[in-house]
Amino acid sequence: MGKRKLPFGYTIENGDVKAAPNESDCVMWMYITYHAGASLKEIASELNVRAKVHYDADKSWNKNMVDRILQDQRYSGDAPYPEIVPEALYHAVQHQRVERRGISKQTEAQKMIRILGGGKAEEALEANILAAMNHLISNPDAVQPPDSKPPDHTRHFRTQRELEAVMNLQPIDEERAAQLILARAEASYEMIDDDEYETERLRRIFRQAEPIEELSAELLRKTVACISVEIKRVTLTLKNNQTIEVSDEA
DSSP: OTTOOOOTTEEEETTEEEEOHHHHHHHHHHHHHHHTTOOHHHHHHHHHHHOSOOSSTTSOOOHHHHHHHHTOGGGGTOTTSOOSSOHHHHHHHHHHHHHHHHHHTSOHHHHHHHHTTOOSOOHHHHHHHHHHHHHHHHOGGGOOOOOOOOOOOHHHHHHHHHHHHHHHSSSOOHHHHHHHHHHHHHHHHHTSOHHHHHHHHHHHHHHHOOOOSSOOHHHHHHHEEEEEEETTEEEEEETTSOEEEEETTO
């Protein structure tokens, strides 16, 4: 091996390359932790807090150090280096590294599709969602509240009758009239269904929007509650609970 520096995790014993106990345990922990979902930065931060070994003696851990270890095939048993990380785990981590780089290159709209439950934003999926958004921008009145139970008008009518009686009685009890006016306003507000309120809000958003050539993450965030994908069909659930289906066959 000459004077060439050994990879972190290895040492020389009697002329042979061996796994260094503390360092090799640290390498294995990095692979397991990354595979479980931790980021490079999170792993480096944890190492700086807990680890008793360092990649470079006079330097703190950073994400570049961690990444170099996670991509080094020698840890899976590449002669003359003994295996520290099982080959299956090594390849699983390489797959994750590639996949995570792909995620980081996603547009904000593609990330929002994933957040809303649509999974990976394939070209056909984006096209379907874009078509649905442009349809609603062109036809805001297509936003409709789903079927819901009719509101209860009892309190509103009762308060209105009582207010009329107070107003017709001279002299007018102004304090009582003010209380009843407030109570009537509260009763009117209670009759507004949440879905109806959201429907009006969504219509305003779509009326103010211009037709789009690319998906807008902000428009999706403001208007869509979730996205579900089945074979050749995409279902958007708007924030008023209205569902819109878009099919490749349509």
